[in-house]
Amino acid sequence: MCELFAMSARFPTDVNRSLALLRPRGGEIGPHSDGWGVAFYEGRAARIFKEPIPAAESACLAFMSDYGFVSRLVIGHIRRANPEKFGRSSANTHPFERELEGRSWVFAHNGKLEGLRDRPDFASRRFKPIGDTDSELAFCLLLDAIASAGVAAETLPRVIETLAPLIERLSGFGVFNFLLSDGDYLFVHAHTRLSMLRRICRRDGCEQEVALLATEPLTAEEWTPLSGLHVFGAGREILLTDVVPA
Amino acid sequence: MCELFAMSARFPTDVNRSLALLRPRGGEIGPHSDGWGVAFYEGRAARIFKEPIPAAESACLAFMSDYGFVSRLVIGHIRRANPEKFGRSSANTHPFERELEGRSWVFAHNGKLEGLRDRPDFASRRFKPIGDTDSELAFCLLLDAIASAGVAAETLPRVIETLAPLIERLSGFGVFNFLLSDGDYLFVHAHTRLSMLRRICRRDGCEQEVALLATEPLTAEEWTPLSGLHVFGAGREILLTDVVPA
Numbered sequence: 234m235c236e237l238f239a240m241s242a243r244f245p246t247d248v249n250r251s252l253a254l255l256r257p258r259g260g261e262i263g264p265h266s267d268g269w270g271v272a273f274y275e276g277r278a279a280r281i282f283k284e285p286i287p288a289a290e291s292a293c294l295a296f297m298s299d300y301g302f303v304s305r306l307v308i309g310h311i312r313r314a315n316p317e318k319f320g321r322s323s324a325n326t327h328p329f330e331r332e333l334e335g336r337s338w339v340f341a342h343n344g345k346l347e348g349l350r351d352r353p354d355f356a357s358r359r360f361k362p363i364g365d366t367d368s369e370l371a372f373c374l375l376l377d378a379i380a381s382a383g384v385a386a387e388t389l390p391r392v393i394e395t396l397a398p399l400i401e402r403l404s405g406f407g408v409f410n411f412l413l414s415d416g417d418y419l420f421v422h423a424h425t426r427l428s429m430l431r432r433i434c435r436r437d438g439c440e441q442e443v444a445l446l447a448t449e450p451l452t453a454e455e456w457t458p459l460s461g462l463h464v465f466g467a468g469r470e471i472l473l474t475d476v477v478p479a
Numbered sequence: 480m481c482e483l484f485a486m487s488a489r490f491p492t493d494v495n496r497s498l499a500l501l502r503p504r505g506g507e508i509g510p511h512s513d514g515w516g517v518a519f520y521e522g523r524a525a526r527i528f529k530e531p532i533p534a535a536e537s538a539c540l541a542f543m544s545d546y547g548f549v550s551r552l553v554i555g556h557i558r559r560a561n562p563e564k565f566g567r568s569s570a571n572t573h574p575f576e577r578e579l580e581g582r583s584w585v586f587a588h589n590g591k592l593e594g595l596r597d598r599p600d601f602a603s604r605r606f607k608p609i610g611d612t613d614s615e616l617a618f619c620l621l622l623d624a625i626a627s628a629g630v631a632a633e634t635l636p637r638v639i640e641t642l643a644p645l646i647e648r649l650s651g652f653g654v655f656n657f658l659l660s661d662g663d664y665l666f667v668h669a670h671t672r673l674s675m676l677r678r679i680c681r682r683d684g685c686e687q688e689v690a691l692l693a694t695e696p697l698t699a700e701e702w703t704p705l706s707g708l709h710v711f712g713a714g715r716e717i718l719l720t721d722v723v724p725a
Contacts (some may be wrong), residue, residue, distance in 0.1 A: 278570035278609045283526075293546070300538075324524035332577055335607035359605070361581035363524045 235327070235343045237427065238309035239412045239446040241419045241465040244439060245303040252297065254451045255309060256288050268312040268326040269294055272339040273304040274416045279337035281330055283310075285321040305467070306419060308412050310341035324364030328412075329372050331360050333380055336415045340375070342368035343448050344408025344424065371403050375413065389418065389464065393473060396420070400462060410448065418466050421446055423459035429470075430456045442468030481573070481589045483673065484555035485658045485692040487665045487711040490685060491549040498543065500697045501555060502534050514558040514572040515540055518585040519550040520662040525583035527576055529556075531567040551713070552665060554658050556587035570610030574658075575618050577606050579626055582661045586621070588614035589694050590654025590670065617649050621659065635664065635710065639719060642666070646708060656694065664712050667692055669705035675716075676702045688714030 238255050240248050252271065269291060270283030280302075288294050288311050310327035328341040346367040349355055357373035359380055378399050384391040400422055403409050410427050413420040421427060430445045430452070444465045450456035464471045484501050486494050498517065515537060516529030526548075534540050534557050556573035574587040592613040595601055603619035605626055624645050630637040646668055649655050656673050659666040667673060676691045676698070690711045696702035710717045 275569045278568070280529075280569045282528075322524070323521045323526045332607065332609060335609050337609060361578065363578060363581050363583060 235341075235448070236311040237341055237343045237410060237412055237446070237448045238307075238311075238451070239414075239419055239421070240304075240307040241444045241446075241468050242305050243442040243468040245305050246441065246443065247301055247303050248307050248309075249299070249301065251445065251447075251451055252294070252309065255311060255447075256291075256294055267321050269310065270312075270326050270328050270341070271297065271307065271309040272328045272330065272337075272341075272414075273302050274306040274337070274339075274414070275304065277336040277416050279330055279339050279414075279416065281328060281339070283323065283326045283328070285323055285326050306414055306416060308339050308341050308414060308419075310412075322364060325366050325369075326364075327368065329369050331372070331376055333376055333415075338376060339412075339414050340368075340372035341412045342371060343410040343426070346371055346403060346406035346409060349403070349406050367406070371409070371411070372413075374403065375399060389471070392418075392420075393462070393464070397462065412446065418464055418471070419444075419446070421459065421463045421465065423461060423463065427459045428456035429459055429463075430454055431468075444468050444470065481587075481694075482557040483587055483589045483656060483658055483692070483694045484553075484557075484697070485660075485665055485667070486550075486553040487690045487692075487714050488551050489688040489714040491551050492687065492689065493547055493549050494553045494555075495545070495547065497691065497697055498540070498555065501557060501693075502537075502540055513567050515556065516558075516572050516574050516587070517543065517553065517555040518574045518576065518583075518587075518660075519548050520552040520583070520585075520660070521550065523582040523662050525576055525585045525660075525662065527574060527585070529569065529572045529574070531569055531572050552660055552662060554585050554587050554660060554665075556658075568610060571612050571615075572610075573614065575615050577618070577622055579622055579661075584622060585658075585660050586614075586618035587658045588617060589656040589672070592617055592649060592652035592655060595649070595652050613652070617655070617657070618659075620649065621645060635717070638664075638666075639708070639710070643708065658692065664710055664717070665690075665692070667705065667709045667711065669707060669709065673705045674702035675705055675709075676700055677714075690714050690716065 268285040269288035272279045272281045308328050328339045330339050349367040357377050360373035360376045362369040378395050382395040409424045411422045428450050432443045434441050514531040515534035518525045518527045554574050574585045576585050595613040603623050606619035606622045608615040624641050628641040655670045657668045678689045
């Protein structure tokens with residue numbers, strides 16, 4: 234299993250404190266010692282840093298925590314490999330990224346999807362895994378569905394309608410907690426564990442709104458456990474009942 | 480204009496010395512002060528580090544130069560933006576990357592392709608630019624051609640046959656020196672400037688072979704100026720006359 238982390242904000246902000254809290258979970262106080270990755274969006278492009286080594290030992294992650302990146306959307310992942318199946322490598326390290334319609338899409342997964350890669354009816358078409366994980370294949374399948382439905386990133390209702398049945402089928406293979414984004418929206422699937430914290434503060438005359446997501450609460454604040462598919466944008470949850478009629 | 484750098488080797492090796500030589504050209508002794516990027520292949524996956532800031536000022540690049548990455552294939556780029564047209568941003572920073580058939584393809588360009596983005600007959604289809612540069616569009620067009628010809632990365636003759644006429648048409652828009660790779664092969668187009676240096680040495684009983692490519696020779700050794708399309712693999716040039724009958 235792995236740790237997931239994400240942030241959606243109204244205005245760009247740093248995630249240094251969250252990264253610092255997450256970092257020791259990768260191999261120091263936690264068992265997630267096979268890799269780490271963080272994606273920072275800059276508009277439609279994602280800047281991704283990842284390494285197939287324990288986060289707690291990574292000089293690069295320590296360096297980044299001090300670097301002061303700011304972003305409106307961040308996705309992070311700390312990985313514990315399934316040792317019998319997938320080795321440590323960059324290709325197997327989350328988050329994964331693909332371009333679709335001129336946007337970076339980014340994905341990180343917590344859980345296992347046993348036997349997914351052995352099922353010919355779940356082979357991906359346009360997007361193909363570079364590494365060996367079921368996680369990357371699941372990402373490719375989600376993007377195949379979005380691409381073949383011809384949905385633009387802006388048309389949220391159609392994206393949700395397209396993804397919902399596929400997410401349900403993929404969840405049947407095991408545990409499918411994930412974070413997915415196109416840079417504007419953050420799609421969060423809480424299958425077995427994912428919690429959310431909202432923060433609102435006023436600074437320089439602007440009301441900043443931030444939503445933090447994590448597999449385990451990172452602070453002593455009151456995090457809300459989630460269940461099912463949620464969508465966040467600009468620091469707020471977008472209620473799916475407003476978007477897709479029941 | 481920009482500086483390009485690449486390395487193809489028989490066995491994994493580091494590029495620390497080359498990076499150290501390249502780094503001051505980004506804004507210290509050279510005018511290439513708008514960004515830098517380096518892609519290190521690990522098998523079919525590329526690890527890419529890039530920043531839209533002067534290479535000479537980058538603590539991240541300085542850090543990387545000390546980090547000791549080893550790889551068989553590396554592509555580097557130091558960027559000077561065309562200030563009237565494209566700003567500094569991650570999306571506009573080379574090298575660019577896309578997945579095709581389960582491999583990372585990486586591209587970096589030196590030159591200008593004036594008006595390419597204004598030509599509807601040169602719009603890309605499957606692969607779309609995330610940023611604003613003509614360079615990224617040219618990369619998308621090269622990959623569209625490879626994807627639509629149904630060529631696998633392994634079938635070098637068909638890749639060459641597919642790319643050659645498109646490279647000629649794109650070169651007509653200006654200056655088109657580029658580096659392109661799928662992780663095995665390094666495609667080098669020397670339109671106006673690109674030089675190559677071969678090094679062979681014996682270490683631990685193995686004969687290491689390295690080919691270095693750069694827009695300007697990085698050392699006082701005797702670099703060979705190139706012209707036209709060349710392909711390198713495992714540290715050697717692959718003669719196209721052996722691959723594609725004239």
